[in-house]
């Protein structure tokens with residue numbers, strides 16, 4: 001495999017949450033050297049002056065299964081390789097699109113075929129989101145089987161997901177109030193893994209504070225700024241039950257999605273310190289043209305709400321890497337997989353939209369300039385490291401094509 005030498009970039013250190021000007025040498029799919037003034041005559045040089053060099057971004061909440069043709073009642077997923085690299089994302093965590101019944105097909109047809117690294121939360125409902133109605137049925141929940149799958153594929157399955165259960169109709173004997181959340185917690189306990197909860201209060205009986213009380217330390221509530229949660233009190237303070245949940249170690253993920261992120265909740269919450277542990281997109285086909293667009297766009301929303309660049313980067317690198325038990329993916333250090341993204345910070349008037357069609361005006365925006373996955377350049381719209389076409393002999397062009405593609 002060829003070598004890449006990234007020079008003079010502002011390298012983000014997720015361990016110390018700061019930037020240092022350094023060079024990075026990449027060979028055999030790994031970072032082999034980090035230092036100042038690195039030289040290697042065999043390496044392709046990439047001048048990263050003025051750019052941020054960060055670990056490949058990790059999207060903690062995406063949907064990447066099934067393939068086409070789509071079942072009629074399924075969530076419409078993204079194609080990870082076509083979607084993620086252009087925003088610097090090299091790893092995604094599928095948030096329960098698949099249940100245990102379809103996991104092997106998901107693994108063989110998508111996970112093992114994708115250049116983007118895919119890990120997954122397994123849906124507590126056996127049909128996952130291939131049949132959104134089935135997530136309402138108690139006989140589709142089997143914690144023992146879910147736990148056994150997670151134990152059998154520890155390199156791919158990072159936890160259990162519960163979502164979309166009995167959100168509006170009255171509860172009855174066939175649909176107990178907490179059936180899905182409790183089954184997911186039981187599976188999480190049996191497998192020794194986290195649970196990620198997508199939740200809709202069914203009032204007056206099933207409330208958001210009561211759901212948070214059920215979660216264990218380390219479990220994750222995704223869609224934390226969705227409009228169905230009354231987290232902001234009069235005067236702009238955050239409701240006490242949120243701080244109580246945080247005190248107990250409950251974690252919060254953005255999971256922007258089509259309708260699960262509103263500035264009305266996010267802006268005052270961030271200002272009051274109710275900040276996500278992980279920033280994620282919840283990308284599927286229907287929100288990719290807005291309001292989500294990409295993980296990078298979601299990160300830009302948080303930058304313009306007022307979160308620091310260091311914190312935003314931490315929330316899409318080291319933070320998710322630790323939560324999924326793959327800490328080597330969230331740092332740039334010698335021996336780590338060479339998943340790297342080069343970002344430019346543009347200072348210019350810009351605007352962003354949320355899931356309620358409301359707008360936030362801002363003045364800064366990250367743009368992805370280059371993505372490297374496993375030591376290979378996979379996105380390079382500005383031609384970094386390329387020579388001007390007038391100076392490129394034909395054999396050079398052919399060779400570069402072979403290297404890149």
Ligand SMILES: [Zn+2]
Pocket residue numbers: 061062063095255257282
């Ligand atoms: Zn989702």
